[in-house]
Amino acid sequence: MRSILAAGAIAIAALGLAPTHASAQSTLRIGLAEDPDVLDPTLARTYVGRIVFASICDKLFDIDAKLNIVPQLALSHETSADGREVTIKLRPNVRFHDGEPMDAKAVKFSLDRHLGMQGSFRRSELSVVDAIEVVDPTTVRLKLKAPFAPLLATLTDRAGMMVSPKAAEAAGDRFGAAPVCAGPYRFVERVQQDRIVVERFADYWDKDKVSIDRIVYRPIADSTVRLANLKAGQLDLIERPLATDVPEIKKDRNLTLQSVTELGYQGMTLNVANGDAAKNPLGQSAKVRRALELAIDRDAINQVTFNGLFTPANQWVAPDNAWYDKRNPVPGRDVAAAKKLLAEAGVKASLAIDFMVPNNPETRQVAEVIQAMAAEAGFDMKIRVVEFATGLSEAEQGRYQAFMLAWSGRPDPDGNIYSFAKTNGPLNYGKFSSPDLDQALEESRTATTREGRKAAYDKVADVWLKDGSVIYLYHRAMLIAHTNKLKGFTLLPDGMVRVVGLKMN
Amino acid sequence: MSAVTVPAPALAPANQTLVIESPRRRAWRRLRRRPAAMVALAVIAVMILAALLAPWIAPYDPIQQSWRAVRKAPSAANWFGSDEVGRDILSRVIYGARASLSAGIISVGIALGIGVPLGLAAGYLGGWTDALLSRLTDAMLAVPFLILAIALAAFLGPSLTNAMIAIGITATPIFLRLTRGQVLAVRAEDYVEAARAVGNPHWRIALRHILPNVMPPLIVQVTLTIATAVIAEASLSFLGLGQQPPAPSWGSMLNTAQRFLSQAPWMAVFPGLAIFVTVLAFNILGDGLRDALDPRTK
Amino acid sequence: MLTVISKRLTQLVPTLFFVSVLIFGLQHLLPGDPALVMAGEERDPVVIEQIRRQYRLDQPIPVQYLHWVRGVLSGDLGESMRLKEPVLDLVRQKLPVTLQLAVMSMIVALVLGVTLGILSAVYRGRTLDHLVNVVGLAGISTPNFWLGIMMILFFAVELGWLPASGYVSPFEDWRQSLATTIMPAFVLGNSIAGVIMRHTRSAMIQALDSDYVRTARAKGLSEGSVVLKHAMRNALTPVITLGALEFGTLLSGAVLTEQIFSIPGFGKLIVDAVFNRDYAVVQGVVLVTATTYIALNLLADIGYILVNPRLRA
Numbered sequence A: 001m002r003s004i005l006a007a008g009a010i011a012i013a014a015l016g017l018a019p020t021h022a023s024a025q026s027t028l029r030i031g032l033a034e035d036p037d038v039l040d041p042t043l044a045r046t047y048v049g050r051i052v053f054a055s056i057c058d059k060l061f062d063i064d065a066k067l068n069i070v071p072q073l074a075l076s077h078e079t080s081a082d083g084r085e086v087t088i089k090l091r092p093n094v095r096f097h098d099g100e101p102m103d104a105k106a107v108k109f110s111l112d113r114h115l116g117m118q119g120s121f122r123r124s125e126l127s128v129v130d131a132i133e134v135v136d137p138t139t140v141r142l143k144l145k146a147p148f149a150p151l152l153a154t155l156t157d158r159a160g161m162m163v164s165p166k167a168a169e170a171a172g173d174r175f176g177a178a179p180v181c182a183g184p185y186r187f188v189e190r191v192q193q194d195r196i197v198v199e200r201f202a203d204y205w206d207k208d209k210v211s212i213d214r215i216v217y218r219p220i221a222d223s224t225v226r227l228a229n230l231k232a233g234q235l236d237l238i239e240r241p242l243a244t245d246v247p248e249i250k251k252d253r254n255l256t257l258q259s260v261t262e263l264g265y266q267g268m269t270l271n272v273a274n275g276d277a278a279k280n281p282l283g284q285s286a287k288v289r290r291a292l293e294l295a296i297d298r299d300a301i302n303q304v305t306f307n308g309l310f311t312p313a314n315q316w317v318a319p320d321n322a323w324y325d326k327r328n329p330v331p332g333r334d335v336a337a338a339k340k341l342l343a344e345a346g347v348k349a350s351l352a353i354d355f356m357v358p359n360n361p362e363t364r365q366v367a368e369v370i371q372a373m374a375a376e377a378g379f380d381m382k383i384r385v386v387e388f389a390t391g392l393s394e395a396e397q398g399r400y401q402a403f404m405l406a407w408s409g410r411p412d413p414d415g416n417i418y419s420f421a422k423t424n425g426p427l428n429y430g431k432f433s434s435p436d437l438d439q440a441l442e443e444s445r446t447a448t449t450r451e452g453r454k455a456a457y458d459k460v461a462d463v464w465l466k467d468g469s470v471i472y473l474y475h476r477a478m479l480i481a482h483t484n485k486l487k488g489f490t491l492l493p494d495g496m497v498r499v500v501g502l503k504m505n
Numbered sequence B: 001m002s003a004v005t006v007p008a009p010a011l012a013p014a015n016q017t018l019v020i021e022s023p024r025r026r027a028w029r030r031l032r033r034r035p036a037a038m039v040a041l042a043v044i045a046v047m048i049l050a051a052l053l054a055p056w057i058a059p060y061d062p063i064q065q066s067w068r069a070v071r072k073a074p075s076a077a078n079w080f081g082s083d084e085v086g087r088d089i090l091s092r093v094i095y096g097a098r099a100s101l102s103a104g105i106i107s108v109g110i111a112l113g114i115g116v117p118l119g120l121a122a123g124y125l126g127g128w129t130d131a132l133l134s135r136l137t138d139a140m141l142a143v144p145f146l147i148l149a150i151a152l153a154a155f156l157g158p159s160l161t162n163a164m165i166a167i168g169i170t171a172t173p174i175f176l177r178l179t180r181g182q183v184l185a186v187r188a189e190d191y192v193e194a195a196r197a198v199g200n201p202h203w204r205i206a207l208r209h210i211l212p213n214v215m216p217p218l219i220v221q222v223t224l225t226i227a228t229a230v231i232a233e234a235s236l237s238f239l240g241l242g243q244q245p246p247a248p249s250w251g252s253m254l255n256t257a258q259r260f261l262s263q264a265p266w267m268a269v270f271p272g273l274a275i276f277v278t279v280l281a282f283n284i285l286g287d288g289l290r291d292a293l294d295p296r297t298k
Numbered sequence C: 001m002l003t004v005i006s007k008r009l010t011q012l013v014p015t016l017f018f019v020s021v022l023i024f025g026l027q028h029l030l031p032g033d034p035a036l037v038m039a040g041e042e043r044d045p046v047v048i049e050q051i052r053r054q055y056r057l058d059q060p061i062p063v064q065y066l067h068w069v070r071g072v073l074s075g076d077l078g079e080s081m082r083l084k085e086p087v088l089d090l091v092r093q094k095l096p097v098t099l100q101l102a103v104m105s106m107i108v109a110l111v112l113g114v115t116l117g118i119l120s121a122v123y124r125g126r127t128l129d130h131l132v133n134v135v136g137l138a139g140i141s142t143p144n145f146w147l148g149i150m151m152i153l154f155f156a157v158e159l160g161w162l163p164a165s166g167y168v169s170p171f172e173d174w175r176q177s178l179a180t181t182i183m184p185a186f187v188l189g190n191s192i193a194g195v196i197m198r199h200t201r202s203a204m205i206q207a208l209d210s211d212y213v214r215t216a217r218a219k220g221l222s223e224g225s226v227v228l229k230h231a232m233r234n235a236l237t238p239v240i241t242l243g244a245l246e247f248g249t250l251l252s253g254a255v256l257t258e259q260i261f262s263i264p265g266f267g268k269l270i271v272d273a274v275f276n277r278d279y280a281v282v283q284g285v286v287l288v289t290a291t292t293y294i295a296l297n298l299l300a301d302i303g304y305i306l307v308n309p310r311l312r313a
Helices: A002-015 A047-056 A104-116 A165-179 A221-232 A245-253 A286-295 A300-308 A335-344 A363-378 A388-394 A413-423 A436-447 A452-469 B013-017 B023-032 B037-052 B087-124 B127-142 B147-156 B160-187 B190-197 B200-237 B250-260 B266-293 C001-029 C034-039 C045-056 C061-073 C089-120 C125-143 C144-158 C174-208 C211-218 C223-253 C255-260 C266-278 C278-309
Strands: A029-031 A061-064 A069-071 A074-079 A085-090 A131-134 A138-142 A185-191 A195-200 A214-219 A238-239 A255-260 A265-270 A353-356 A379-386 A402-407 A470-475 A477-483
Touching: A029 A047, A029 A221, A047 A195, A047 A214, A069 A074, A085 A104, A104 A131, A104 A138, A165 A245, A214 A255, A221 A238, A221 A245, A221 A353, A221 A477, A221 C144, A221 C255, A245 A255, A245 A300, A245 A477, A245 B127, A255 A335, A255 A402, A265 A363, A286 A335, A286 A363, A286 A379, A286 A452, A300 A363, A300 A470, A353 A363, A353 A477, A353 B190, A363 A379, A363 A402, A363 C144, A363 C278, A379 A388, A379 C125, A388 C034, A388 C266, A402 C278, A413 A436, A413 C034, A436 A452, A477 C255, B023 B037, B037 B087, B037 B266, B037 C223, B087 B160, B087 B200, B087 B250, B087 B266, B127 B160, B127 C001, B127 C223, B127 C278, B147 B160, B147 B200, B147 C001, B160 C223, B190 B200, B200 B250, B200 B266, B200 C125, B200 C174, B250 B266, B250 C144, B266 C045, B266 C125, B266 C174, C001 C061, C001 C278, C034 C045, C034 C266, C089 C125, C089 C174, C089 C266, C089 C278, C125 C174, C144 C174, C144 C255, C174 C223, C211 C223, C223 C278, C255 C266
Parallel strands: A029 A214, A029 A238, A353 A379, A353 A402
Antiparallel strands: A061 A069, A074 A085, A085 A138, A131 A138, A185 A195, A195 A214, A238 A477, A255 A477, A265 A402, A265 A470
């Protein structure tokens, strides 16, 4: 077989079909782990979509390496004393890709579109905004229904992306087929599931720092193949290689690996009040939930599955995050204590648990390890692998007892906890409910000082980490591997590929 | 092909009943003369035995993890090496034979059980029965195999049994169609016309005269479909619709191994080899059976 | 002849009706809510309700079906929920890619399969037969994704002869197009070649043992002419049927191979759509592949009749 293959390949090489490399323009080829959804900032929802937006749609604000909020299309901002008015000064003389001015009117248009468009996924993020006023061509004022600390952080993501009013009005809900924003690159073409091509925008406000002519994004789902493309020189940068492939990448002298702890987390959601499945010791007793947590060795999971590259987690933000509650460090494994808690809760025989696991090879492996660990403490975790769509419905309808759930993360801690822990929050799959917790969560949003918010989050931690319905497991390392020819790339915790300042040698 | 010991009559099958030796016995006698087929049969027997006797012959518990021995190369302790959570691959291959063999055999059994009678009916009866069955078959065949299997398996719920049912149903139309096609080709033969002329009932003609002629291509298809079914089980496992972890099947082992092809090739080599050897054995056996069952060959 | 064809053409309607009901029914039986999938992490209940209304997911299934059929009859296959693009545009984008890959794979399969099958039948029972068998079977016994990745690692990474994955249209650059599709075509063709080989062998043996071949031999014709002229003609019948069947599968069944090689064809489109519960895409693409498939079957049946004159009556 091999020799036949080899003979064929020689024929191919002789025909001159081998890939050609030379090209006059400089092109950056990026391998994505999935195919992005629609490229409309109002309607988009996927993580990979945000990576593409990073080159075509600038935002009012951005984050820096320390998660501070820095201006991008905005110049500055000011919040009124009562926290109900945010005034944003805009960068002057900025143009959209179609030449339209990116001014206060355009900002009002974009934010109104986010708020009012049918099917907008930005609506809830911005729901606190009552009205947007154009003060002058370079100033807008956001009137809020209540003080809302996470607002600016929200504007560092898709809600802060501004679209050309002219193009958006013309295209309606088909805007995503050819988005027109104010980013360093303009959209050229997209072939679904094959490639998205963007080219340098000559009138970009910061054009001196943009030197690569074109960027091609290619979705390649298989991580082995994605890495193969990088090694073979068909791609210049790939996102999310496997942790287990890291030694191989490091061995390759042509490649650079960058790593940063993610903003999100991977955890296990427990059903405490969502339907009949919650009516069992795990759902009813916080002691049993803590016993399960104590049965799990997070370090071992990290070592076995991720070569020790990830960060064991016990909270909704990573231990190196400024909002992490240092009073509650990551607990170690303690099988004896777990058994004792189970006995106190009156659980005698091995406790069977319906453990719903999304069908992702890594998650499945983690689930198998947890299964083995929990068994030693007296839990019989029955793994049920479900595909994505089924998992969502099952979770919604409460047909699970434990559920492996990942969250991609937001720069502001609010995005990682509020909707998960608040009574009837849309992401509160376990239907946990506690009035004290709800109040603390509200305080965390309305507090106007950082200290005030931190105090509120400490109150959240007191309830949530003791009784709550999520066992946090680990924070992934966001990995990006790229060729050494690419210079000037820095990876921030959100995992985005920021293209301003990049050079290809 | 040489050394004919008993001169089998090279006659039309309608006259076969005149021979005292039963067709089945004769087929077995002929099969025994084919060393390749006998080796294949032995391999299949060994696989089935391994599946049945797994608890006694597997060196370790197939789901016992050992986090200190993750992805270790083959050694004296683990002949086939260890997997991504330190389980013994040899033990998993042995236990995996249970899932993979039953996925292959049972699903094809389902497909045969439904497809052949319906195919006989369609081809022999013709008319409305044929029209309806053929349109249904066309419709099912026109929908992609994997899509149909995914939809069925997802609808039935993820488990090995449901995956087998899904694969079986999905593979049914090909048997129906093949049977029908052969029946159409055979129906026009003289001996069938003759049998009909002397007033044999339909079912008798179908069973006695048509079915034996339909057998050879069916057997070839069975062996190939077992192969496809084993791989289909792998695909369904890949999508979370087959064998549920931590229980092993060759397909799910291979799919897990995909992530570690460069670091731990043994994880892919052994289950892959198991699939390859089994499929090969089924094919060689089917081939031997084809010759042995075919009344026209000596 | 013409009556046979016209009869088959009228059969298209019930078949397509069954296909549409089958796929529509199955999809709606699946657990999972398209609106929830579409929302993903952004679970805003108000917006999820809007999506349900917008795509008529709140209406009874028969009503949804009728609405869809009405659209199809007026040439509208609906819109992808996930990609916000008309399904017809997606089909137009993917069809040439899938066709190119299918044709190339079929060429690989036929050349390999028929040659090996004839060799194996003629040299039945001898070493060459066994050897050919193993080669042919290696194809069907190796999962596509595994062979695909191995080929990428070997030809693209180790040797650097071929691009690792991706697709280039032949109208853009035919050499690059060939280079990007040759590995997937080989993987797919290889997996079908085994099936074709087996059937060719089987049919050839039957033909070689038949009376008319014996007669031909008795007449003193050369063995080569007996094999190629007399036996092969009859042995082709099952190969034609099978070829058409397999070609039909190639139009949509190349799922994992397309995924490995990042070929933007039907297979990937449809599987992503199934998992995202993008109903309109699944229905539209299945309808198109089913129609093509049925048309191919019609051609195969005509071929059947042509080589088997007894069925003409």
